[in-house]
Amino acid sequence: MQITTLGTLAVDGRPVRGARLVALVRALVDARGRSVSVAALAEAVWDGAAPDDAAGALQALVSRARRTGLRVTSGPAGYALAHDPADIDAVRAAATLRRGRDALRTGHADDADRCAAEALALVGADVPPGTTAVHDDPAHLRLLAGAVALRVEAALAGGTDPGPLDVLRALALRTPPDEPLVALLVRALAAQGRDAEALDVLEGVRAGLAERFGTDPSGVVAQVHVALLRGELAPGAPTGPPTGPATAAGEALAVGWRRAVTGLVGREVDVAAAESALADQPLVTLVGLGGAGKTRLALEVARRAAERGVAVHAVELAGLREPSEVLPALLSAVGAAESVADPDRPQGRRVLGADERLQRVAEVGGLLVLDNCEHLLDAVADVAARLIALADRDLRVLATSRAPLAVPGETVQPVLALPDADALQLLGTRARAVRPDLAWDPDVAAALCLRLDNLPLALELAAARVRSMPLTDVLAGLDDRFALLDHALRGMPERHAGLRAMVDWSWSLLTDDERVLLMHVAVVPAPFTAATAVHLVGPDAARAPAGPGAARSGAARPEVATTVAGASGPLLGETRARRALGALVEQSLLVLEEPGRDASARDAGGHGGEAPARPGAARYRMLETVREYGEQRLAELGDPADARDRLVRWAVDEAHAVAEMLAAREHTAGIRRAGAEQESLLAALRWAVERRREREAMAVGAALLALWTVRGLHAEVDTWAAVLLGSHDPELRATSWALHGPRTDAPPPEAEDVATVALHALVNSGIAGTQRRGAVARRVARRALASPAAVGRGRVRHRTAALVRAMDALTSVESADGVAAAEALAREDDPSLAGMGLFLRSALRENLGDVDLSLRDAHAAYDRFASVGDLWGMGMAAQGIGQWEGGRGGAGADVWLERAEDHLRAIGAVADARAIAVVRHVHRALRGETGSRAALEDVVAAPASGGASRAHASVGLAALAALEDRWDDAVRHADEALAVARDDPAAVPQARVVYVVCAAVIRLRAGHDSEALLRSAVPEAVSTKDAPVLGSLALGFAELAASRGEHERARTLWALGTRLGASIALIFGPAFASLLHAHVGDGDERTALLAEVHDLTSSAAVSRIVALLR
Known part of the structure; x- marks a missing residue:
């Protein structure tokens, strides 16, 4: 079946009669197979004056349409035309023109000419331009212009006479003139030696634009005018690049958008992803924080599309302020008029309605780029949604925004910070461009990139500062990054003039609720859960006033004075907090991190009255640049002390939840939960210590010391135990509940927290060699057990008390006391306690030379720990078995050591796991495995391996060299091990x-x-x-x-x-x-x-x- 839409509507050559039937069929044809709602069809048929029974009347028209042979289907969404698009003459004509343009671009002028002839046959070249038939159908006019332009371009490219130019002249000199076609007409006239006529055309266009519109010709007309005057368009001269519709992409990109003045660094994966998405989807939105490089990425995608011959039109929306300005900006970008000729009106023209204007844009095809949509999000979203519904399938829309448009058919592509290597390359390239003799220190540069979150704009600004500052000074100046990087580059858009301006733009788009939340989560130094955010801004939604600005407007708002409630009242409440949290993610001020496959390292928890968050809960991450901005805003508009107090209250709840899990035979889950919140807990601990709030500091410290003990971070335990027990602060020591009981009006700490801090201080003091600290810890621990009220309030849990007694005895010199303490623990009902007792007795028996009994206890300890999933205990026991088996040549040593490494790595004890891996490689290398020898050499050569691992690997290589009689190498390796151990501050x-x-x-x-x-x-x-x-x-x-x-x-x-x-x-x-x-x-x-x-x-x-x- 052939459906003719260009000119008189016909089906298989039979005209479709009746204005309403014609309107119905055209509406269905224009939908290109998509369903059209009854309401939309009624509007198209009756132009706002539909009968009362519009559905029935429409059904009657559909029946008439079916009698013409058209396959009209109906469904819940309305009516659709079930035909191959190739049945429609306009579709075939557009496809033919695309083939012709491709042929012209690749130098095949004859093929392009044949395509132009085919298209003209479909369009109807005998239809005189200017008749009503053409003017009333913009799609017909566009196809006719494209076909005529292609014919003339093909002739010019092939060096032949373009022939009669009457149709081209009529198309070019409409009101307003089609300036790319004017330029083509001038080139064609010049090629025929008709320079005077060409000059007359140019003057007429200039005068007409000045008189009717008060403007000058565009750059494309000005360029061809200069070329004509220089004789560059004379017959036989090179024709130059095409200027007609076939290359509208290049022209639109040149005049409608900024040129890239620097090369794109990295982003190949992002460019490929955007191109892939655009191949399948009508709308792709590049979403990211300001300065992430969205515009630059979109420009690269557009440039590559233009090189492929795709028509590209770009609309910069940053300068717009009103939603009503969006559609006119699109029309201007694609060169479409907002009015059409109408001889029945006094001025001879009619202003198009909104839908008609959208149709004009939709008919353009190619790639439409909408840059910087975030401040007019609602208006752009509305236009984009309607546009992709109306447009031909050839139209693709690429938007950039700090928030998604959130319309059907949208594909959101996040634009994140650069990978480390690309960030380093960008900084180096830009810095050397402004200072070729720059002294480049890769370590300083890497630290600079890290501090600036690998954000392209921030790196560009930092590189600009290198003109007058060494890298080290730029890095040092980042303590006040907003002042340092303000207006570092000239000629930038105001929103990119500096880091603060970049984030100010986003801030202006936020509601008051979103601003309050942003300021308060800025005190959290690490990724956080939604439950944490809710805790920070108050759990009571009912008492939280809505306040002004709770609803988002469609345009950027002026600065508002956000009012922040004090510590006595809630700020937002849960519902509004969660809504604001989602909005900050949409605005790219927070990054939502879904849990990966290995959720063990990302466990999180709830607090207060909420159920604990399950392992692998989603987290929200804030870039450091945004965090610093939030803290500054908090200092300007809010109460930083109150925000940090809220963080401390959350940390206390979280620490006590961890303690409950440790006491309830959920040791592994509790440690993982503490590990997931480590940075935030540490920030709260510092604040509590600074404010001399012993109760809160002890609670948070107890959870962190338990975590660090398990993860082998003995120096951290020792350092913070000294702080918590007042070793470095005489004033704190004199007023400490834990040391002296009630001497102030400050609330007492929980006795359980005090005992836990003392326990871990005691255990780690022996490892760290701080015996005086161990003596203080022993005294506090004994007081906590003897009289809990002497150190705080509440009681000490049985589990904590049992461990304190055991460690007190075990840290004494007499082994008999230690054995008795270990045996007492081994008799506990709690499998973790019993396992600990068996493990400790195993170590003591090994010390006494009872290796067989020692191994038996270690195996029994492993089984007890395994019965409750205590990975730390399992790792320690497996490590002991593996080392002792290895010491006597046992065949199972490697299996046990591998098991120990896996358990400890799973619990986050990375340093201990790494050390065990080195032990395994030593054992294997001594058995002659060359792969393990190479692994030990790699460990020694890598400073990042850590002092302990490097020293142990050197010892292994020394032993290996000794067994091979390479004594010089053996001595060298042994001396290296000793040097590393002596220089390692953590040793x-x-x-x-x-x-x-x-x-x-x-x-x-x-x-x-x-x-x-x-x-x-x-x-x-x-x-x-x-x-x-x-x-x-x-x-x-x-x-x-x-x-x-x-x-x-x-x-x-x-x-x-x-x-x-x-x-x-x-x-x-x-x-x-x-x-x-x-x-x-x-x-x-x-x-x-x-x-x-x-x-x-x-x-x-x-x-x-x-x-x-x-």
Whole structure:
């Protein structure tokens, strides 16, 4: 079937009769297969004067349409034409013109001419331009103009005579004139040697524009005028680029949008994603924070589209202020008029209605770019939705906005900050452009990018400052980034003149509720849950006044004085807070982060009266630039102290929720929850300490110290325990409830929190070597258990009390006390407590030389921990089993160590997991696995590996070199391990002593004397009061005695060191340890030696070692 719409409407050559039937069929044809509602069809048919029974009358018309042979279908959405679009002459003509333009662009002028002839046959070239038939149908006129222009362009490109120009002249010189066609007419006349006529055309256009519209010809006409005067358009001269509708893309892009003056860095993935989306979807919106590079990205997409011959029109909306200005701006961009000729009116023209104007825009086709939509969101959304519903399928709309348009058919593509490598490249490229001799420090540059959130605009502004400042000064100046980067570049749009102007633009679009929420969540330093945001702005929605500005307007609003309630009252309440939260995400001021597949590291929780958030709850992230802006606004308009107090109250609730989980056999979940909120809890802890609020500080500190203990962050525990127990603050120490009981009117802390802080301080003081702190912690812990009221209010949980008693005993010198404490824990009903008791008894038995019993306890501990999913306990037990099995050459060592690494990594103990991975590689390398040797070399070469891991890897390489008789390499690696341990600020004294022993043993076996090196470690080893560490030092001196032939001394030191739990095999493997064993005798002799010291207490063994080392 052939449907003729150009000229008289006909179906298979038979005219469609009757004005209303014609209107109905044209409306259905224009929809291109989409359903048209009854209301829309009635409007098209009766022009606002539909009969009472419009549906019935319309149904009768549809029946008539079906009798013409048209397949009209009906459905819930209305009526649709069920025909292949290729059946419609206008569609075939448009497709033919596209083929012709492609042919012309690729240099095939003959093919383009044939396409033009085909299109003219479809359009009806014999229809005189200017007749009513053409003027009343803009689509027909557009196709006719395109076909005529293509014919003339093909002739000019092929060097042939374009022939009669009457039709082109009539099309070009309408009112207002079609200026691209005017330029083509001038080129065609000049090609025929008719320069005088061409000049006459140009003068007539100039005079007409000046008289009727008070304006001058556009750039495209001015350029062709200059070319004519220079003789560049004479016959035989190069024709130059096309100027007709076939290349409207290039012209529109040139005159309607800014040119990119710098190259695009990165964003290849984003460009490809946008192009892919536009290939399938009618509307794609690039959404991101101001300065993220949305406009630059859209410009690149448009440029590439124009290169492919797509007609591109761009509309910059930033300068508009009223919603009513949007549609006229679109019309101007596509070169369409807002009125049509009408001889029945006094002035001969009729102003088009809104729908007619939209139809004009929709008929353009190609790519329409709407830049900076956010301040006129409602108006742009309305226009875009109606436009994509009306438009031909060839039209694509690419919008940029700080918020989605939220219309049907929209595809939202987030434009995020640049990846690290691209950000670094952008900064470097722009900085060197303004200062070629720049001293480039990649570490400083990377830190600068990080501080600026990898935002392209921020990096451009920072690079501009490099003109007069070194990179280090720019980085230092970011403490006040808004002042430093204000107006760093000239000639930028006002909203991009500086960082503050960039965020000011977004701020102006927010409602009062959204501003209040933005200011208050700015005090949260890390991604947060919706429940956290609700907590910060008040749970009572009923009492929160709506206030002015609660509804969003369609345009940018002037600055408002947002009123913020004080601590005594709510700010928004839950419903309004959640609504504002969603709006901040839409405005790109917050980034919504959905949980990934591994939700373990992102557990979060609720608080107050809400149910705890489940693992993997979605979080909201704020860029540092926005956060700093929010804090400044809070200082200007609100109460920063009240906002931080709210954060502290949330942190206390969160910390107590973690404590409940730890006490309820949900150890892993509790630690994950604390880990998910670590940064925010730490910020609250700092504020509470600064305000000397002991109750809140103890509560939050208890949760953080538990987390850091599990994750092996012993230095953090020790540092903050000192703060919480008043070690560095005499005033706090003098008024502390935990230390002295009630001495002030301040609310007392919870006794449970005090006991928990003391417990972790006690445990970590031994590891960190801060014995004085450990003594204070022991005193506080004992007071909390003996009389909870002496340190605070409430009671101490049984679990905490049991752990305090055990750790108190275990940190004493006498092993008998420790064994009894461990056995008491092992008898607890709580599997986690029992597992801890078994694990501790395992370690003590290993120290006493009872390896078999020790392993049995470790396995039993693992099973207890596993029964309640306690990953930390499982990791510790598995690590102990793996190391002890490895020390004696057990086949299952690697399996257990891998299991330990997995458990600890899952709980967030990354440093400990990394250290275990190094132990595994050491074991494997000593068994001859080359892959593990290479892994150890990689660890040593990477500073990011951490001091402990690098030192241990160096020891492993030293042992490997020693077993291969490469003693120079062995000594070098051992010295490297010692140097790393001594330089590592996080290294504990025990580690430094062990690495001294390692280096000394390697040196001794390489033939060097190491007495001075060993003796340098004696004071530190004695001060730690760590029995296994003293035992390790004793083994080092045993090596020294053996190297000198002092076999009896070597045997005694070996036996005492082994009695205290030290083993060369744990460090260097069984093969290496056997060399020392040769000096102390065979298996029976060694057993006899150990039997001699078996009954010695740990303190007695320590005393004998110290005496022998003097």
